Amino acid sequence: MRAIAAGELQAAERACAAARDYDRRLAEIADAVLGPAPAAAGPNAQIVAFVAETGFCAAFDEPVLTAAFTAAQDASPPLLVGRRGARRMRELGKSVRGVAMAAHSAGLDDCIARIRCEIDPQAPLTLFAWSSQPGTAGLLSRNISPRDPARIAGRACDRYAKRPLRQETPEALGSAIEGEARFAAIYRFAAESLAAETAARFARMDAACARADETIERLARDAERVRQDRISEEIFEAFGAGAARLIGTAS
Numbered sequence: 001m002r003a004i005a006a007g008e009l010q011a012a013e014r015a016c017a018a019a020r021d022y023d024r025r026l027a028e029i030a031d032a033v034l035g036p037a038p039a040a041a042g043p044n045a046q047i048v049a050f051v052a053e054t055g056f057c058a059a060f061d062e063p064v065l066t067a068a069f070t071a072a073q074d075a076s077p078p079l080l081v082g083r084r085g086a087r088r089m090r091e092l093g094k095s096v097r098g099v100a101m102a103a104h105s106a107g108l109d110d111c112i113a114r115i116r117c118e119i120d121p122q123a124p125l126t127l128f129a130w131s132s133q134p135g136t137a138g139l140l141s142r143n144i145s146p147r148d149p150a151r152i153a154g155r156a157c158d159r160y161a162k163r164p165l166r167q168e169t170p171e172a173l174g175s176a177i178e179g180e181a182r183f184a185a186i187y188r189f190a191a192e193s194l195a196a197e198t199a200a201r202f203a204r205m206d207a208a209c210a211r212a213d214e215t216i217e218r219l220a221r222d223a224e225r226v227r228q229d230r231i232s233e234e235i236f237e238a239f240g241a242g243a244a245r246l247i248g249t250a251s
Contacts, residue, residue, distance in 0.1 A: 005202040008104055012195040019191035030181040034174055038145040045124035045143065047071055047078035048115060048186070050193030053101035060200045063139045064128050064193075069094065070124055076079050079118050080229035081111065081190065082197075098199040102194055111190055112183065121179070122146055129189040132196040140192060147174075148214055175177025 031037070049068035051061035065085060068078045077095040080086040086098030099118060102111040119125065125144040 005198070009195075009198045009202045011105045012191070012198040015108060016188075019108075019184075019188040020082040026177075026181040026184040030177050033177055034147050037147060038143075041157065044076075044102040045071075045145075046119050047124045047126050047128070048119065048189075049078050049080050049085075050101065050127075050129040050189055051080050051082035051251045052197055053082045054073035054084055054197070054201070060130050060132075061193075064130050065089065067141060068128050071128070079115070081115060081193070101197075105191070106192065108187060108190055108194065112187055115190075116183075117184060121182070125182070127185060127189045129193040130194045132199040138146065140189065142185060142189070146184060147178060178241065197236060203233050221238040 002151045047068050051062075051064055061082065065080075068080070069089075077097055080089065080096050081097045082101040083098060086096050097118060099114040100111070101204045124146065127140075127142045127144070128138045131140050133137060174180045177238050
Protein backbone atom coordinates (compact mmCIF):
# COMPACT_ATOMS: atom_id res chain seq x y z
CA MET A 1 0.00 0.00 0.00
CA ARG A 2 2.91 2.32 0.69
CA ALA A 3 4.39 1.58 -2.74
CA ILE A 4 1.02 2.26 -4.41
CA ALA A 5 0.71 5.54 -2.52
CA ALA A 6 4.24 6.51 -3.57
CA GLY A 7 3.45 5.84 -7.23
CA GLU A 8 0.22 7.83 -7.05
CA LEU A 9 2.07 10.69 -5.36
CA GLN A 10 4.65 10.87 -8.15
CA ALA A 11 1.90 10.89 -10.80
CA ALA A 12 -0.05 13.58 -8.93
CA GLU A 13 3.04 15.77 -8.55
CA ARG A 14 3.80 15.51 -12.28
CA ALA A 15 0.23 16.46 -13.15
CA CYS A 16 0.37 19.32 -10.67
CA ALA A 17 3.61 20.70 -12.13
CA ALA A 18 2.14 20.60 -15.64
CA ALA A 19 -1.06 22.28 -14.45
CA ARG A 20 0.88 25.08 -12.74
CA ASP A 21 2.83 25.79 -15.91
CA TYR A 22 -0.26 25.72 -18.13
CA ASP A 23 -2.18 27.97 -15.74
CA ARG A 24 0.69 30.47 -15.64
CA ARG A 25 1.00 30.59 -19.43
CA LEU A 26 -2.75 31.02 -19.99
CA ALA A 27 -2.92 33.76 -17.37
CA GLU A 28 -0.10 35.64 -19.12
CA ILE A 29 -1.81 35.31 -22.50
CA ALA A 30 -5.19 36.41 -21.14
CA ASP A 31 -3.68 39.43 -19.40
CA ALA A 32 -1.76 40.41 -22.54
CA VAL A 33 -4.77 40.14 -24.85
CA LEU A 34 -7.68 41.02 -22.55
CA GLY A 35 -6.07 43.14 -19.88
CA PRO A 36 -5.80 42.45 -16.14
CA ALA A 37 -8.79 40.78 -14.55
CA PRO A 38 -10.64 42.51 -11.68
CA ALA A 39 -8.96 41.77 -8.37
CA ALA A 40 -12.18 41.11 -6.44
CA ALA A 41 -14.78 38.55 -7.44
CA GLY A 42 -17.67 40.36 -5.70
CA PRO A 43 -20.07 39.29 -2.96
CA ASN A 44 -22.08 36.98 -5.22
CA ALA A 45 -19.14 34.94 -6.46
CA GLN A 46 -19.51 31.20 -6.71
CA ILE A 47 -17.31 29.42 -4.16
CA VAL A 48 -15.53 26.22 -5.23
CA ALA A 49 -13.39 24.51 -2.59
CA PHE A 50 -11.30 21.40 -3.20
CA VAL A 51 -11.37 19.15 -0.14
CA ALA A 52 -10.76 15.53 0.87
CA GLU A 53 -12.20 12.74 -1.25
CA THR A 54 -11.33 9.93 1.19
CA GLY A 55 -11.06 9.67 4.95
CA PHE A 56 -7.70 7.91 4.98
CA CYS A 57 -5.59 11.05 5.12
CA ALA A 58 -4.82 13.91 7.44
CA ALA A 59 -7.31 16.77 7.82
CA PHE A 60 -5.41 18.91 5.31
CA ASP A 61 -8.66 20.47 4.12
CA GLU A 62 -9.63 22.19 7.38
CA PRO A 63 -8.14 25.58 6.32
CA VAL A 64 -9.84 25.21 2.92
CA LEU A 65 -13.25 24.60 4.49
CA THR A 66 -12.83 27.49 6.91
CA ALA A 67 -11.90 29.88 4.10
CA ALA A 68 -14.72 28.67 1.84
CA PHE A 69 -17.50 29.08 4.41
CA THR A 70 -16.08 32.42 5.55
CA ALA A 71 -16.14 33.70 1.97
CA ALA A 72 -19.60 32.27 1.26
CA GLN A 73 -21.38 33.92 4.22
CA ASP A 74 -24.87 34.80 2.91
CA ALA A 75 -24.15 33.81 -0.69
CA SER A 76 -25.09 30.49 -2.26
CA PRO A 77 -23.65 27.36 -0.60
CA PRO A 78 -20.09 26.56 -1.67
CA LEU A 79 -19.41 23.75 -4.08
CA LEU A 80 -17.14 21.24 -2.33
CA VAL A 81 -15.11 19.05 -4.64
CA GLY A 82 -14.44 15.97 -2.52
CA ARG A 83 -17.02 13.59 -1.09
CA ARG A 84 -15.42 13.14 2.32
CA GLY A 85 -15.20 16.86 3.00
CA ALA A 86 -18.74 17.48 1.75
CA ARG A 87 -20.17 14.66 3.87
CA ARG A 88 -18.39 15.95 6.96
CA MET A 89 -19.87 19.43 6.45
CA ARG A 90 -23.37 18.00 5.99
CA GLU A 91 -22.97 16.08 9.24
CA LEU A 92 -22.23 19.42 10.92
CA GLY A 93 -25.45 20.88 9.52
CA LYS A 94 -23.81 22.97 6.79
CA SER A 95 -25.56 23.58 3.49
CA VAL A 96 -23.23 22.53 0.68
CA ARG A 97 -23.18 21.22 -2.84
CA GLY A 98 -20.72 18.46 -3.58
CA VAL A 99 -19.13 16.57 -6.45
CA ALA A 100 -16.56 13.79 -6.44
CA MET A 101 -12.88 14.64 -6.59
CA ALA A 102 -10.54 12.75 -8.92
CA ALA A 103 -9.10 9.61 -7.35
CA HIS A 104 -5.94 9.86 -9.50
CA SER A 105 -4.37 12.22 -12.00
CA ALA A 106 -5.96 10.46 -14.99
CA GLY A 107 -9.40 11.40 -13.64
CA LEU A 108 -8.83 15.16 -13.46
CA ASP A 109 -10.56 15.83 -16.79
CA ASP A 110 -13.76 14.12 -15.61
CA CYS A 111 -13.54 16.02 -12.32
CA ILE A 112 -13.35 19.37 -14.14
CA ALA A 113 -16.30 18.36 -16.34
CA ARG A 114 -18.39 17.68 -13.21
CA ILE A 115 -17.43 21.05 -11.73
CA ARG A 116 -18.30 22.97 -14.90
CA CYS A 117 -21.75 21.35 -14.90
CA GLU A 118 -22.38 22.81 -11.43
CA ILE A 119 -21.23 26.41 -11.96
CA ASP A 120 -22.28 29.33 -14.13
CA PRO A 121 -19.54 29.80 -16.76
CA GLN A 122 -20.10 33.57 -16.86
CA ALA A 123 -20.41 34.34 -13.14
CA PRO A 124 -17.55 35.39 -10.84
CA LEU A 125 -15.75 32.50 -9.24
CA THR A 126 -13.60 32.07 -6.12
CA LEU A 127 -11.39 28.99 -5.82
CA PHE A 128 -9.86 27.51 -2.67
CA ALA A 129 -7.44 24.58 -2.39
CA TRP A 130 -4.47 23.38 -0.37
CA SER A 131 -1.04 23.17 -1.97
CA SER A 132 1.66 20.77 -0.82
CA GLN A 133 4.35 22.22 -3.09
CA PRO A 134 7.65 22.40 -1.15
CA GLY A 135 8.36 25.94 -0.07
CA THR A 136 4.86 27.21 -0.85
CA ALA A 137 2.66 24.77 1.05
CA GLY A 138 -0.48 26.46 2.29
CA LEU A 139 -3.89 27.76 1.34
CA LEU A 140 -4.40 28.78 -2.28
CA SER A 141 -7.17 31.14 -3.32
CA ARG A 142 -8.06 32.97 -6.50
CA ASN A 143 -10.82 35.28 -7.65
CA ILE A 144 -11.92 34.94 -11.26
CA SER A 145 -14.15 37.70 -12.63
CA PRO A 146 -15.45 38.00 -16.19
CA ARG A 147 -14.04 40.84 -18.26
CA ASP A 148 -15.98 43.46 -20.16
CA PRO A 149 -16.78 42.20 -23.72
CA ALA A 150 -16.17 45.64 -25.22
CA ARG A 151 -12.75 45.73 -23.60
CA ILE A 152 -12.08 42.28 -24.96
CA ALA A 153 -12.94 43.38 -28.50
CA GLY A 154 -10.88 46.55 -28.29
CA ARG A 155 -7.70 44.93 -26.98
CA ALA A 156 -8.00 41.90 -29.25
CA CYS A 157 -8.45 44.06 -32.34
CA ASP A 158 -5.16 45.84 -31.72
CA ARG A 159 -3.14 42.73 -32.60
CA TYR A 160 -5.72 40.57 -34.30
CA ALA A 161 -7.18 42.90 -36.94
CA LYS A 162 -4.00 42.91 -39.01
CA ARG A 163 -3.99 39.12 -39.40
CA PRO A 164 -4.70 38.31 -43.06
CA LEU A 165 -6.28 34.89 -42.36
CA ARG A 166 -8.43 35.54 -39.33
CA GLN A 167 -11.26 33.04 -38.95
CA GLU A 168 -13.02 34.37 -35.85
CA THR A 169 -14.21 37.72 -34.59
CA PRO A 170 -12.12 39.44 -31.90
CA GLU A 171 -14.99 38.92 -29.43
CA ALA A 172 -15.02 35.18 -30.07
CA LEU A 173 -11.24 34.99 -29.78
CA GLY A 174 -11.25 36.93 -26.51
CA SER A 175 -14.04 34.80 -25.06
CA ALA A 176 -12.21 31.62 -26.03
CA ILE A 177 -9.00 32.79 -24.36
CA GLU A 178 -10.84 33.79 -21.21
CA GLY A 179 -12.70 30.47 -21.11
CA GLU A 180 -9.48 28.53 -21.49
CA ALA A 181 -7.77 30.59 -18.78
CA ARG A 182 -10.73 29.87 -16.49
CA PHE A 183 -10.45 26.14 -17.25
CA ALA A 184 -6.69 26.21 -16.60
CA ALA A 185 -7.21 27.83 -13.19
CA ILE A 186 -9.82 25.26 -12.12
CA TYR A 187 -7.66 22.41 -13.40
CA ARG A 188 -4.63 23.76 -11.53
CA PHE A 189 -6.54 23.97 -8.23
CA ALA A 190 -7.89 20.44 -8.70
CA ALA A 191 -4.37 19.14 -9.38
CA GLU A 192 -3.02 20.98 -6.33
CA SER A 193 -5.67 19.44 -4.08
CA LEU A 194 -5.11 15.97 -5.52
CA ALA A 195 -1.37 16.24 -4.92
CA ALA A 196 -1.96 17.49 -1.36
CA GLU A 197 -4.35 14.67 -0.52
CA THR A 198 -2.09 12.07 -2.11
CA ALA A 199 0.86 13.44 -0.13
CA ALA A 200 -1.18 13.20 3.08
CA ARG A 201 -2.17 9.63 2.21
CA PHE A 202 1.45 8.72 1.50
CA ALA A 203 2.50 10.24 4.83
CA ARG A 204 -0.05 8.05 6.60
CA MET A 205 1.19 4.98 4.75
CA ASP A 206 4.81 5.87 5.48
CA ALA A 207 4.04 6.36 9.17
CA ALA A 208 2.16 3.06 9.26
CA CYS A 209 5.15 1.29 7.69
CA ALA A 210 7.49 2.90 10.21
CA ARG A 211 5.30 1.77 13.11
CA ALA A 212 5.10 -1.73 11.62
CA ASP A 213 8.91 -1.86 11.30
CA GLU A 214 9.29 -0.74 14.93
CA THR A 215 6.77 -3.36 16.06
CA ILE A 216 8.53 -6.09 14.09
CA GLU A 217 11.88 -5.08 15.54
CA ARG A 218 10.48 -5.05 19.09
CA LEU A 219 8.84 -8.43 18.63
CA ALA A 220 12.08 -9.82 17.19
CA ARG A 221 13.96 -8.60 20.26
CA ASP A 222 11.34 -10.09 22.55
CA ALA A 223 11.49 -13.42 20.67
CA GLU A 224 15.29 -13.44 20.91
CA ARG A 225 15.13 -12.72 24.63
CA VAL A 226 12.61 -15.55 25.14
CA ARG A 227 14.83 -17.87 23.12
CA GLN A 228 17.91 -16.96 25.17
CA ASP A 229 15.97 -17.47 28.41
CA ARG A 230 14.82 -20.88 27.21
CA ILE A 231 18.35 -21.88 26.25
CA SER A 232 19.65 -20.72 29.63
CA GLU A 233 16.88 -22.63 31.38
CA GLU A 234 17.72 -25.81 29.44
CA ILE A 235 21.41 -25.39 30.31
CA PHE A 236 20.61 -24.96 33.99
CA GLU A 237 18.30 -27.97 33.92
CA ALA A 238 20.93 -30.08 32.19
CA PHE A 239 23.60 -28.89 34.63
CA GLY A 240 21.33 -29.62 37.58
CA ALA A 241 20.53 -33.12 36.34
CA GLY A 242 24.22 -33.84 35.71
CA ALA A 243 25.18 -32.56 39.14
CA ALA A 244 22.52 -34.73 40.74
CA ARG A 245 23.84 -37.83 38.96
CA LEU A 246 27.40 -37.03 40.05
CA ILE A 247 26.28 -36.63 43.67
CA GLY A 248 24.35 -39.91 43.49
CA THR A 249 27.37 -41.74 42.06
CA ALA A 250 29.70 -40.28 44.67
CA SER A 251 27.43 -41.34 47.50
